[in-house]
Amino acid sequence: MRGDRGSASVSFLLVSVTLIVVIGLVVDGAGKIQANERADLVAASAARTATNSIGGDTVRVGALTLDAAKATAAGEAYLAAAGMPGTVTVTGEVVTVTVSTTYSTRFLSLIGIVELPGTGEASARLITQ
Numbered sequence: 001m002r003g004d005r006g007s008a009s010v011s012f013l014l015v016s017v018t019l020i021v022v023i024g025l026v027v028d029g030a031g032k033i034q035a036n037e038r039a040d041l042v043a044a045s046a047a048r049t050a051t052n053s054i055g056g057d058t059v060r061v062g063a064l065t066l067d068a069a070k071a072t073a074a075g076e077a078y079l080a081a082a083g084m085p086g087t088v089t090v091t092g093e094v095v096t097v098t099v100s101t102t103y104s105t106r107f108l109s110l111i112g113i114v115e116l117p118g119t120g121e122a123s124a125r126l127i128t129q
Contacts, residue, residue, distance in 0.1 A: 024107025032116045035103040039120025042082045043097040047124035050075035050088060050095040054126070066093050066126045086120075093126040 053070035068090040075088035075097055086099035099120040105113055 020107075024110070028103070028105045028108045028116065031106065032103045032118060035101050035116075036118040036120060039084065039099045039101040039118055040122060041120070042079065042084050043086065043099045043120040044122035044124070046075045046078040046082070046086070046088065046097045046099075047095045047122045049078045050090070050097070051124045051126045064126060066090065066095070071095050094123055095125075096123045097121065 050071040051066065053067050053074045054064055071090050072088045075095060079086045079088070079097070079099065084099045084101055086097055089096045089098075101118045101120065102115045103118060104115055108114075108116075
């Protein structure tokens, strides 16, 4: 029985380390998913805000048109207020917003992975009918 001494301690240590790694991956994976969802939400809100930038003749003429310069400025202002870097692209009556984000890891930082990158993208179309 003397040869069996300490074998339970090594097994317990290996199982404990494995569980900590799995828990860390779950926590940081969920955090990255939440960061991506927030980026998608900010991109969608910025795109909707940008599509509200209609042309100046709308009231007089009654035709809805998207003012590309105002739409871009409105989308970029929304992104700045949300604190997320991104781009706003206007193509015809469609505004596309792409947002970049990072998630600061909790457990993966122990092995040198400090941040996980993420993106969000959304488009909004001005409905004219």
